[in-house]
Amino acid sequence: MLNITRRIIGLAATAWLMGCGSSTPVAAPDASGDARICAHHNPLRNPYFGDLHVHTVFSLDANTQGTVITPQQAYRFALGERLGIQPYTPEGEPLRFTQLARPLDFAAVTDHAELFGEVEICTNTDAPGYLSPECILYRSFPEQAFLIFNLAAVGLPELPQFPVPEGVPVISDLPVIGSDGRIPRLPYCGLNGERCLEAAKTPWRDTQRAAEAFYDRSDACRFTTFVGYEWTGAPLSNNLHRNVIFANEVVPEIPPAYQETPAPELLWAALDERCQAAEGCEWLSIPHNSNLSAGTMFETRDRFGNAYTAEFAAQRQRNEPLAEIYQHKGQSECLNTMGAGARDELCDFEVIPYNNLTGNRFGGLNTGPPMEQDFLREAMKEGLRLEQELGVNPFKYGLIGSTDTHLGTPGLSSEDAYPGHGGAGLAARDEVPEGLTDLIENSPGGLAVIWAEQNTRESLFAAMRRREAYATSGNRPIVRFFGGTDLPADHCEQPDYAAQGYAHGVPMGGDLPATTSADNAPRFSVSALRDPGAPGEPVAPLQRIQIIKGWVTPDGEKQEQVFEVAGSPNNGAGVDPNTCAPVGTGHTSLCAVWQDPAFDPDASAFYYARVVDNPSCRWSARQCLAANINCSDPASVPEAFADCCNAEVPKTVQERAWTSPIWYRPADRR
16 A cells, blocks of 8 residues: 555545646656556656665675664565564564554665675685685674774775774785775685675675565556665765666676775766666666765766866766765755855754764764765755856756665654664674664654656656655655746645646756746745654644755855745744653645745756754654653763763754755756
8 A cells, every 4th residue: 555645545635736637648668568557647646655775684784783684574664564673582583673654665675785795605604705714703793894894895095993802803904995996805705806796696686586576566556666786985984875776677787886886987887887778777876975975975076086077977967866865874955054154954953973984983083073065955056056167067966865774674764663773783682772772863764755657666767867756854744846937826726736837837856947037037836745644653743844045146156045935933833851742733734836036047046845844852852751861860871871961962853855956057058
């Protein structure tokens, strides 16, 4: 059953948002010839909720934290099955269980391709290399193995110092970056890493089999899977990670990994070589956690230090139509400065307090505070500036969210009963330890929402390509966003809202037509229905809708502004800190038509909507409250709950959705 669409299919408001006419063609069949018309097919498109960032036992950082969940089990969880998670008893029985309140519509398991083969060898008693020092380390001391294997995968010139327990094998021949930029595999991988590359085919085939087994090819189209993986580039712990999503079951024999393709453009070149459209193979890559890239995710030079060319910018735009704006390691939308002393206070939401993946480990090696250039709003403005120079915008992103779960639990994004996404140090335990279930700075993560005609791979993939998608922080509101010079001023009152939006404008992710007159300023229409929740699931009503504009003046000056367009930040909503009970009122639905009051036909711009809920309790506040933590008496607070009294961490959150931007480009730059 479709999680939102069918729950409220009879509501007039849903019909108004989703439409019921016909104006949009169905996407073409995929490589397998799938040309179904699904039972819920809608030419005006439905919203489908999913997770495109999921790790299972095949990811080293997951399995060294105790995750034994397979891709098959992850997809069962996405469909609503109860799942046992770590820690486990000596007999292998899970001591914790979790379950989605509402199933997902789609998901992709995206395990790290780096070390696929290395882990397969270390866990297969028949594999040559099983008894190597590295594999003994992996099986005996998983936490140390996690550090050493991952550092080897990125080719750090030297290891950070950390305590080595007695009995840990000494690994002296760690790979270093070669003159060609490639990173040799670990010693037991053999000549040119061939043993590990061959072994990598086993988990990759299992990933494909799971995606095929759980893809609903019936006319019910209940659940869609995508074959995918994560390319995990992190030079000096600066995050360059991408999730690679394939359009269908036609995929490369081995997915390109960071060791062989240690730069995004090398990844794209390898994918172009191994995944050719003429053979039915299509792909896109989705960067995530730019907030932890320490200035590298949106660099404007290639790996040789050369400035972007129009060709290079076009390659990036073509290969990366989407970016992940939110997941369990924080938001990548914005910092709180807007220039000239102005602030966007909602940029304070779930900010990770450091700028790379090292974080607070090893004394903060190579780590500093967050950098504005690493956030998508700033990157999209820089893209507009580059478009003035090159004629192409390399950072023209649509927006999605996902969880980045390392428990094999796609869609587990609720603040309530959050078990953590990284194992929370539970790998070697046989009891659930006291304390918070994740690092205090982490969160449950978000979801991806795609507007498509039906829940099939070809329809969803086409929507990702055209950027008709939005991100949420884990909640499930239904949001539409249209822009156009011909949108009716009373669009919110139109009974055929969706049809009017497509007929007189473009949806989220689209491009506005150019104009030469400031009097012909575009209108934007944004509508939202609150997350209806599930029985017993705490969800908040809507508080307000904003439209964020970013633009570059004709002389190259970057600007941004936030506009309140519906609802109010001053509605008195809040949370009772003693009970987490909500206070105040909110909205079931909001809609507004807004026209840019300072439109300049000669200035490139983007516009996106941010839909904000009333405040609700953060996951950490819920757990601290349940543990009866009393911060007024510090001596009574157990060390495992010390962060309950961390004044720098908010007790509440305002769940939200971010639409993909609508773009404007002057006529002389087309």
